[in-house]
Amino acid sequence: MQRALNYLHSLWKQLFNYRKNREYTIDNLAAEWAIRPLTVQRKKQLVLLQYPRSILGNL
DSSP states (O other): OHHHHHHHHHTHHHHHHHHHHOSSOSOOHHHHHHHHHHHHHHHHHHHHHHSOHHHHOOO
16 A cells, blocks of 8 residues: 555655646547547457458458
8 A cells, every 4th residue: 555655755746737727638548539430440450360251251
């Protein structure tokens, strides 16, 4: 617990500056939507490599 508190204390000023600024959002939704097409394509490729085309048909 002490280690976690020391870590929080070391970043305390930066956390409050981030909170005061309000220029940046706390979520990463924009980044997730930006990489979504890449991850969907990767998933399709992994599935196609695992199973023969005769089982899957035409995707």
